[in-house]
Amino acid sequence: xxxxxxxxxxxxxxxxxxxxxxxxxxxxxxxxxxxxxxxxxxxxxxxxxxxxxxxxxxxxxxxxxxxxxxxxxxxxxxxxxxxxxxxxxxxxxxxxxxxxxxxxxxxxxxxxxxxxxxxxxxxxxxxxxxxxxxxxxxxxxxxxxxxxxxxxxxxxxxxxxxxxxxxxxxxxxxxxxxxxxxxxxxx
Amino acid sequence: xxxxxxxxxxxxxxxxxxxxxxxxxxxxxxxxxxxxxxxxxxxxxxxxxxxxxxxxxxxxxxxxxxxxxxxxxxxxxxxxxxxxxxxxxxxxxxxxxxxxxxxxxxxxxxxxxxxxxxxxxxxxxxxxxxxxxxxxxxxxxxxxxxxxxxxxxxxxxxxxxxxxxxxxxxxxxxxxxxxxxxxxxxx
Numbered sequence: 348x349x350x351x352x353x354x355x356x357x358x359x360x361x362x363x364x365x366x367x368x369x370x371x372x373x374x375x376x377x378x379x380x381x382x383x384x385x386x387x388x389x390x391x392x393x394x395x396x397x398x399x400x401x402x403x404x405x406x407x408x409x410x411x412x413x414x415x416x417x418x419x420x421x422x423x424x425x426x427x428x429x430x431x432x433x434x435x436x437x438x439x440x441x442x443x444x445x446x447x448x449x450x451x452x453x454x455x456x457x458x459x460x461x462x463x464x465x466x467x468x469x470x471x472x473x474x475x476x477x478x479x480x481x482x483x484x485x486x487x488x489x490x491x492x493x494x495x496x497x498x499x500x501x502x503x504x505x506x507x508x509x510x511x512x513x514x515x516x517x518x519x520x521x522x523x524x525x526x527x528x529x530x531x532x533x534x
Numbered sequence: 535x536x537x538x539x540x541x542x543x544x545x546x547x548x549x550x551x552x553x554x555x556x557x558x559x560x561x562x563x564x565x566x567x568x569x570x571x572x573x574x575x576x577x578x579x580x581x582x583x584x585x586x587x588x589x590x591x592x593x594x595x596x597x598x599x600x601x602x603x604x605x606x607x608x609x610x611x612x613x614x615x616x617x618x619x620x621x622x623x624x625x626x627x628x629x630x631x632x633x634x635x636x637x638x639x640x641x642x643x644x645x646x647x648x649x650x651x652x653x654x655x656x657x658x659x660x661x662x663x664x665x666x667x668x669x670x671x672x673x674x675x676x677x678x679x680x681x682x683x684x685x686x687x688x689x690x691x692x693x694x695x696x697x698x699x700x701x702x703x704x705x706x707x708x709x710x711x712x713x714x715x716x717x718x719x720x721x
Contacts, residue, residue: 386597386605387652387719393671394591394654394681400672407672412601482672505651519647 357424361461362533366426369454373429375511379422379532383503383510386412392499401482404474404495408484415501422465424533429513430471433524440525444472451529452492463534469502470494471529497530504528544611549645549720553613556641560616562698566609566719570690573599579686588669591661591682595671602688609652611720616700617658620711631659631714638716639679650721656684658716684717691715 357376366374392399392406399406410418430447434440448470455468474480474493487493497504508515508528515526544563553561579586579593586593597605617634621627635657642655661667661680674680684691695702695715702713 385608385652386601387608387654389597389601390605390654391652393595393597395678397677399674399677400670412604503652517646517649517651 355424359424359533362426362458365457365461366454369450369457371428371454373431374426375513377425377427377511377530379419379425379530381507381510382419382425382497382530383506384412384416384419384501385503385506386501388412388498388501388503398473401480402473403480403482403484403487404470404493405499408482409495409499409501412501418500419502419532422532422534426531426533427508427511427513428471428529428531429508430527430529431524432527433521435521440472441475444527445475447471448474448476448494449492451531452494455494455531458531458533465532465534467532468494469497469500469530469532471527472496473499497528502530546611546720548648549613552644552648553641556637556644558615558641560618561613562616562700564612564614564698566606566612568694568697569606569612569684569717570693571599571603571606571688572690572693573688575599575685575688575690585660588667589660590667590669590671590674591657591680592686595669596682596686596688599688605687606689606719609719609721613718613720614695614698614700615658615716615718616695617714617716618711619714620708622708627659627712628662631657632662634658635661635663635681635716636679638718639681642681642718645718645720652719652721654719655681656687656689656717656719657681658714659683660686684715689717 355376355378389406389412409415432443434443451468451470455466458466473496476489476492481487505515513528518525576593576599596602619630621630638655638657642653645653660683663676663679668674692702705712
Protein backbone atom coordinates (compact mmCIF):
# COMPACT_ATOMS: atom_id res chain seq x y z
CA UNK A 348 0.00 0.00 0.00
CA UNK A 349 1.33 3.39 -0.93
CA UNK A 350 1.62 5.77 1.99
CA UNK A 351 -0.59 8.81 1.47
CA UNK A 352 1.13 11.02 4.00
CA UNK A 353 4.85 11.51 3.70
CA UNK A 354 6.72 10.42 6.77
CA UNK A 355 8.48 13.38 8.24
CA UNK A 356 12.17 13.92 7.63
CA UNK A 357 13.46 14.33 11.13
CA UNK A 358 17.02 14.89 12.03
CA UNK A 359 17.31 13.60 15.55
CA UNK A 360 19.98 10.88 15.32
CA UNK A 361 20.20 10.83 19.12
CA UNK A 362 16.52 9.83 19.31
CA UNK A 363 16.90 7.21 16.59
CA UNK A 364 19.76 5.77 18.63
CA UNK A 365 17.61 5.90 21.76
CA UNK A 366 14.71 4.11 20.07
CA UNK A 367 17.10 1.45 18.85
CA UNK A 368 18.65 1.08 22.29
CA UNK A 369 15.17 0.46 23.71
CA UNK A 370 14.60 -2.20 21.06
CA UNK A 371 12.26 -0.37 18.69
CA UNK A 372 12.67 -0.83 14.95
CA UNK A 373 9.10 -0.64 13.60
CA UNK A 374 8.34 3.06 13.87
CA UNK A 375 8.03 6.13 11.63
CA UNK A 376 8.55 9.81 12.20
CA UNK A 377 5.38 11.77 11.58
CA UNK A 378 4.06 15.30 11.46
CA UNK A 379 1.47 15.39 14.30
CA UNK A 380 -0.60 17.75 12.11
CA UNK A 381 -1.44 14.61 10.12
CA UNK A 382 -3.03 12.86 13.10
CA UNK A 383 -6.76 12.43 12.38
CA UNK A 384 -9.00 13.41 15.29
CA UNK A 385 -12.70 12.51 15.15
CA UNK A 386 -15.83 12.72 17.22
CA UNK A 387 -16.93 9.22 16.17
CA UNK A 388 -13.95 7.78 18.04
CA UNK A 389 -15.17 9.38 21.27
CA UNK A 390 -18.68 8.06 20.56
CA UNK A 391 -17.21 4.55 20.38
CA UNK A 392 -15.68 5.13 23.84
CA UNK A 393 -18.96 6.41 25.26
CA UNK A 394 -21.20 3.78 23.74
CA UNK A 395 -19.85 0.30 23.21
CA UNK A 396 -16.80 0.17 25.47
CA UNK A 397 -16.85 -1.22 29.00
CA UNK A 398 -13.93 0.94 30.10
CA UNK A 399 -15.66 4.31 29.79
CA UNK A 400 -15.65 5.73 33.31
CA UNK A 401 -13.97 2.57 34.57
CA UNK A 402 -10.35 3.16 33.53
CA UNK A 403 -8.74 6.35 34.80
CA UNK A 404 -6.80 7.01 31.57
CA UNK A 405 -9.91 6.64 29.36
CA UNK A 406 -12.76 9.09 28.63
CA UNK A 407 -14.42 10.89 30.35
CA UNK A 408 -11.03 11.44 32.05
CA UNK A 409 -9.43 12.78 28.85
CA UNK A 410 -10.02 16.24 27.32
CA UNK A 411 -12.91 17.04 24.92
CA UNK A 412 -12.38 16.15 21.26
CA UNK A 413 -11.76 19.83 20.41
CA UNK A 414 -9.12 20.04 23.16
CA UNK A 415 -7.49 16.81 21.96
CA UNK A 416 -7.28 18.36 18.49
CA UNK A 417 -5.64 21.47 19.92
CA UNK A 418 -3.13 19.33 21.82
CA UNK A 419 -1.94 17.56 18.64
CA UNK A 420 -1.73 20.84 16.74
CA UNK A 421 0.82 22.08 19.29
CA UNK A 422 3.42 19.54 18.12
CA UNK A 423 5.65 19.51 15.07
CA UNK A 424 7.43 16.19 15.53
CA UNK A 425 6.05 12.80 16.55
CA UNK A 426 6.78 9.11 16.08
CA UNK A 427 4.32 6.30 15.60
CA UNK A 428 5.28 2.82 16.88
CA UNK A 429 3.78 -0.32 15.42
CA UNK A 430 3.14 -3.51 17.43
CA UNK A 431 1.86 -6.73 15.95
CA UNK A 432 0.77 -9.61 18.14
CA UNK A 433 -1.49 -12.61 18.14
CA UNK A 434 -2.92 -13.61 21.51
CA UNK A 435 -5.24 -16.41 22.55
CA UNK A 436 -7.49 -14.43 24.86
CA UNK A 437 -7.85 -11.19 26.79
CA UNK A 438 -5.77 -12.45 29.69
CA UNK A 439 -2.77 -13.00 27.39
CA UNK A 440 -3.42 -9.60 25.77
CA UNK A 441 -3.45 -8.01 29.23
CA UNK A 442 -0.05 -9.31 30.34
CA UNK A 443 1.57 -8.50 26.99
CA UNK A 444 0.12 -4.98 26.88
CA UNK A 445 1.07 -4.21 30.46
CA UNK A 446 4.70 -5.12 29.75
CA UNK A 447 4.89 -3.17 26.47
CA UNK A 448 3.20 -0.10 27.96
CA UNK A 449 5.71 -0.03 30.83
CA UNK A 450 8.60 -0.26 28.33
CA UNK A 451 7.21 2.66 26.33
CA UNK A 452 6.92 4.78 29.48
CA UNK A 453 10.65 4.21 30.06
CA UNK A 454 11.31 5.41 26.51
CA UNK A 455 9.20 8.55 27.05
CA UNK A 456 11.22 9.30 30.18
CA UNK A 457 14.53 8.84 28.34
CA UNK A 458 13.40 11.26 25.61
CA UNK A 459 12.26 13.76 28.25
CA UNK A 460 15.64 13.59 30.00
CA UNK A 461 17.33 14.15 26.63
CA UNK A 462 15.85 17.66 26.73
CA UNK A 463 12.48 17.31 25.02
CA UNK A 464 10.33 18.94 27.70
CA UNK A 465 6.95 18.42 26.07
CA UNK A 466 7.40 14.77 25.10
CA UNK A 467 4.14 12.90 25.67
CA UNK A 468 3.35 9.24 25.12
CA UNK A 469 0.04 7.83 23.99
CA UNK A 470 0.28 4.21 24.98
CA UNK A 471 -0.54 1.32 22.69
CA UNK A 472 -3.36 -0.03 24.86
CA UNK A 473 -5.58 1.19 27.63
CA UNK A 474 -3.66 1.65 30.87
CA UNK A 475 -3.86 -1.70 32.64
CA UNK A 476 -1.31 -0.91 35.34
CA UNK A 477 -3.56 -1.49 38.39
CA UNK A 478 -6.07 -4.26 38.91
CA UNK A 479 -8.23 -2.02 41.09
CA UNK A 480 -8.21 1.15 38.93
CA UNK A 481 -10.23 3.94 40.56
CA UNK A 482 -11.68 5.03 37.21
CA UNK A 483 -10.75 8.62 37.91
CA UNK A 484 -7.47 10.42 37.06
CA UNK A 485 -7.82 12.54 40.20
CA UNK A 486 -7.51 9.39 42.33
CA UNK A 487 -5.21 7.36 40.02
CA UNK A 488 -2.88 5.16 42.05
CA UNK A 489 0.04 5.39 39.67
CA UNK A 490 -0.04 8.86 38.05
CA UNK A 491 3.59 8.87 36.79
CA UNK A 492 2.88 5.73 34.75
CA UNK A 493 -0.68 6.27 33.51
CA UNK A 494 -1.07 7.53 29.94
CA UNK A 495 -4.07 7.59 27.62
CA UNK A 496 -4.21 5.73 24.33
CA UNK A 497 -4.41 7.43 20.93
CA UNK A 498 -8.11 6.43 20.75
CA UNK A 499 -8.74 7.75 24.26
CA UNK A 500 -7.47 11.06 22.84
CA UNK A 501 -10.00 10.81 19.96
CA UNK A 502 -7.44 9.72 17.36
CA UNK A 503 -8.92 7.87 14.39
CA UNK A 504 -6.16 5.28 14.52
CA UNK A 505 -7.42 3.50 11.37
CA UNK A 506 -7.12 6.61 9.16
CA UNK A 507 -3.93 7.80 10.84
CA UNK A 508 -2.06 4.48 10.63
CA UNK A 509 -3.14 3.91 7.01
CA UNK A 510 -1.95 7.40 6.06
CA UNK A 511 1.55 6.32 7.00
CA UNK A 512 1.37 2.98 5.25
CA UNK A 513 0.77 0.93 8.41
CA UNK A 514 -1.79 -1.93 8.39
CA UNK A 515 -5.01 -1.85 10.42
CA UNK A 516 -8.41 -3.47 10.04
CA UNK A 517 -11.39 -4.66 12.04
CA UNK A 518 -10.77 -8.16 13.43
CA UNK A 519 -13.63 -10.53 14.19
CA UNK A 520 -11.79 -12.51 16.87
CA UNK A 521 -8.46 -13.70 18.24
CA UNK A 522 -7.55 -15.83 15.23
CA UNK A 523 -5.74 -12.97 13.51
CA UNK A 524 -2.80 -10.88 14.69
CA UNK A 525 -3.62 -7.43 16.14
CA UNK A 526 -1.94 -4.28 14.93
CA UNK A 527 -1.60 -1.71 17.70
CA UNK A 528 -0.03 1.74 17.70
CA UNK A 529 1.59 4.05 20.25
CA UNK A 530 2.29 7.68 19.43
CA UNK A 531 5.17 9.59 20.95
CA UNK A 532 4.71 13.36 20.61
CA UNK A 533 8.21 14.75 20.75
CA UNK A 534 8.18 18.53 20.21
CA UNK B 535 -45.45 11.13 -1.50
CA UNK B 536 -42.59 12.04 -3.76
CA UNK B 537 -39.25 12.18 -2.02
CA UNK B 538 -38.08 15.78 -1.85
CA UNK B 539 -34.41 14.95 -1.45
CA UNK B 540 -32.95 13.26 -4.46
CA UNK B 541 -31.67 9.88 -3.39
CA UNK B 542 -27.91 9.89 -3.45
CA UNK B 543 -26.59 6.76 -5.09
CA UNK B 544 -25.31 4.47 -2.41
CA UNK B 545 -23.86 1.20 -3.53
CA UNK B 546 -23.59 -1.24 -0.68
CA UNK B 547 -25.04 -4.44 -2.13
CA UNK B 548 -23.37 -6.56 0.58
CA UNK B 549 -25.01 -4.44 3.27
CA UNK B 550 -28.39 -4.55 1.50
CA UNK B 551 -28.06 -8.34 1.59
CA UNK B 552 -27.17 -8.19 5.26
CA UNK B 553 -30.17 -5.97 6.10
CA UNK B 554 -32.42 -8.31 4.15
CA UNK B 555 -30.98 -11.33 5.94
CA UNK B 556 -31.93 -9.67 9.23
CA UNK B 557 -35.46 -9.06 7.96
CA UNK B 558 -35.28 -5.35 7.20
CA UNK B 559 -37.09 -4.06 4.12
CA UNK B 560 -38.31 -0.62 5.21
CA UNK B 561 -35.10 1.41 5.16
CA UNK B 562 -33.41 3.99 2.95
CA UNK B 563 -29.84 5.01 2.36
CA UNK B 564 -29.13 8.64 3.15
CA UNK B 565 -26.39 11.23 3.19
CA UNK B 566 -25.59 11.92 6.89
CA UNK B 567 -24.72 15.50 5.91
CA UNK B 568 -28.50 15.92 5.59
CA UNK B 569 -29.25 14.81 9.13
CA UNK B 570 -30.78 17.90 10.77
CA UNK B 571 -29.24 18.67 14.16
CA UNK B 572 -30.98 21.25 16.36
CA UNK B 573 -30.70 22.81 19.79
CA UNK B 574 -34.48 22.73 20.29
CA UNK B 575 -34.33 18.95 20.32
CA UNK B 576 -31.91 19.04 23.28
CA UNK B 577 -34.20 21.54 25.01
CA UNK B 578 -37.04 19.01 24.70
CA UNK B 579 -34.77 16.47 26.44
CA UNK B 580 -33.82 18.90 29.19
CA UNK B 581 -37.29 20.28 29.80
CA UNK B 582 -40.28 18.04 29.31
CA UNK B 583 -38.80 14.56 29.37
CA UNK B 584 -38.64 12.39 32.47
CA UNK B 585 -35.63 10.44 31.20
CA UNK B 586 -33.19 13.35 31.36
CA UNK B 587 -30.50 12.30 33.87
CA UNK B 588 -32.26 8.98 34.46
CA UNK B 589 -31.34 7.06 31.33
CA UNK B 590 -27.61 6.40 30.78
CA UNK B 591 -27.91 6.87 27.00
CA UNK B 592 -29.93 10.11 27.17
CA UNK B 593 -28.68 13.66 27.81
CA UNK B 594 -26.73 14.76 29.77
CA UNK B 595 -24.89 11.49 28.95
CA UNK B 596 -24.55 12.38 25.25
CA UNK B 597 -22.18 14.97 23.68
CA UNK B 598 -23.07 18.66 23.30
CA UNK B 599 -25.23 19.63 20.31
CA UNK B 600 -22.16 21.06 18.52
CA UNK B 601 -20.27 17.78 19.08
CA UNK B 602 -23.27 15.77 17.85
CA UNK B 603 -23.26 17.88 14.69
CA UNK B 604 -19.55 17.26 14.19
CA UNK B 605 -20.12 13.53 14.65
CA UNK B 606 -22.73 13.36 11.85
CA UNK B 607 -20.59 15.48 9.51
CA UNK B 608 -17.82 12.87 9.74
CA UNK B 609 -19.94 10.30 7.85
CA UNK B 610 -20.74 9.90 4.17
CA UNK B 611 -23.27 7.07 4.21
CA UNK B 612 -26.06 6.00 6.56
CA UNK B 613 -29.15 3.82 6.48
CA UNK B 614 -32.35 4.93 8.16
CA UNK B 615 -34.76 2.23 9.32
CA UNK B 616 -38.49 2.84 9.70
CA UNK B 617 -40.64 1.09 12.32
CA UNK B 618 -44.40 1.47 12.57
CA UNK B 619 -46.39 0.14 15.49
CA UNK B 620 -49.55 0.71 17.47
CA UNK B 621 -49.44 -0.13 21.17
CA UNK B 622 -52.17 0.03 23.80
CA UNK B 623 -50.20 1.70 26.61
CA UNK B 624 -46.77 3.35 27.18
CA UNK B 625 -45.25 0.29 28.92
CA UNK B 626 -45.97 -1.88 25.89
CA UNK B 627 -43.80 0.42 23.76
CA UNK B 628 -40.66 -0.35 25.76
CA UNK B 629 -41.15 -4.11 25.54
CA UNK B 630 -41.39 -3.81 21.77
CA UNK B 631 -38.50 -1.35 21.30
CA UNK B 632 -36.12 -3.34 23.53
CA UNK B 633 -36.58 -6.36 21.28
CA UNK B 634 -36.16 -4.32 18.11
CA UNK B 635 -33.10 -2.47 19.42
CA UNK B 636 -31.33 -5.72 20.33
CA UNK B 637 -32.00 -6.97 16.79
CA UNK B 638 -30.58 -3.75 15.37
CA UNK B 639 -27.49 -4.15 17.54
CA UNK B 640 -26.67 -7.41 15.75
CA UNK B 641 -26.83 -5.57 12.43
CA UNK B 642 -24.43 -2.88 13.67
CA UNK B 643 -22.05 -5.59 14.90
CA UNK B 644 -22.07 -7.43 11.56
CA UNK B 645 -21.54 -4.21 9.60
CA UNK B 646 -18.57 -3.41 11.88
CA UNK B 647 -17.08 -6.89 11.50
CA UNK B 648 -17.43 -6.68 7.73
CA UNK B 649 -14.84 -3.89 7.84
CA UNK B 650 -16.73 -0.65 8.52
CA UNK B 651 -14.75 0.43 11.57
CA UNK B 652 -16.82 3.50 12.32
CA UNK B 653 -20.27 1.83 12.06
CA UNK B 654 -22.47 3.37 14.76
CA UNK B 655 -26.12 2.72 15.51
CA UNK B 656 -28.68 5.10 16.94
CA UNK B 657 -31.50 3.05 18.45
CA UNK B 658 -35.12 3.61 17.46
CA UNK B 659 -36.09 4.51 21.04
CA UNK B 660 -34.36 5.37 24.31
CA UNK B 661 -32.37 2.43 25.64
CA UNK B 662 -34.59 0.27 27.85
CA UNK B 663 -32.28 -2.71 28.15
CA UNK B 664 -32.21 -2.58 31.98
CA UNK B 665 -35.13 -1.93 34.28
CA UNK B 666 -32.79 -0.47 36.91
CA UNK B 667 -30.71 1.89 34.72
CA UNK B 668 -28.08 3.81 36.71
CA UNK B 669 -28.76 6.95 34.69
CA UNK B 670 -25.03 7.54 34.25
CA UNK B 671 -22.84 6.53 31.31
CA UNK B 672 -19.94 5.75 33.66
CA UNK B 673 -21.89 3.11 35.55
CA UNK B 674 -23.96 1.67 32.67
CA UNK B 675 -24.63 -2.02 33.24
CA UNK B 676 -24.60 -2.91 29.53
CA UNK B 677 -21.92 -0.63 28.06
CA UNK B 678 -21.40 -2.77 24.96
CA UNK B 679 -25.08 -2.85 24.04
CA UNK B 680 -26.29 0.60 25.06
CA UNK B 681 -26.75 3.15 22.26
CA UNK B 682 -28.35 6.59 22.20
CA UNK B 683 -31.42 7.44 20.09
CA UNK B 684 -31.32 9.94 17.19
CA UNK B 685 -33.17 12.54 19.31
CA UNK B 686 -30.75 12.18 22.23
CA UNK B 687 -28.00 13.00 19.69
CA UNK B 688 -29.94 16.22 18.92
CA UNK B 689 -31.38 14.96 15.63
CA UNK B 690 -34.53 16.74 14.48
CA UNK B 691 -36.12 13.45 13.43
CA UNK B 692 -39.16 15.17 11.90
CA UNK B 693 -37.15 17.32 9.52
CA UNK B 694 -34.66 14.55 8.79
CA UNK B 695 -37.09 11.82 7.70
CA UNK B 696 -39.73 13.88 5.84
CA UNK B 697 -37.46 14.85 2.89
CA UNK B 698 -36.78 11.13 2.44
CA UNK B 699 -40.49 10.49 2.03
CA UNK B 700 -40.96 8.82 5.44
CA UNK B 701 -44.05 9.60 7.55
CA UNK B 702 -43.91 11.21 11.00
CA UNK B 703 -46.25 13.45 12.92
CA UNK B 704 -47.20 14.45 16.44
CA UNK B 705 -49.66 11.90 17.82
CA UNK B 706 -52.41 12.78 20.24
CA UNK B 707 -53.17 9.35 21.66
CA UNK B 708 -52.58 5.60 21.45
CA UNK B 709 -55.23 5.05 18.77
CA UNK B 710 -52.69 6.00 16.13
CA UNK B 711 -49.64 4.06 14.99
CA UNK B 712 -46.20 5.44 15.93
CA UNK B 713 -43.48 5.99 13.33
CA UNK B 714 -40.03 5.47 14.82
CA UNK B 715 -36.58 5.64 13.22
CA UNK B 716 -33.16 4.11 13.83
CA UNK B 717 -30.08 5.43 12.05
CA UNK B 718 -27.07 3.29 11.20
CA UNK B 719 -24.06 5.44 10.40
CA UNK B 720 -21.88 3.32 8.13
CA UNK B 721 -18.80 5.24 6.98
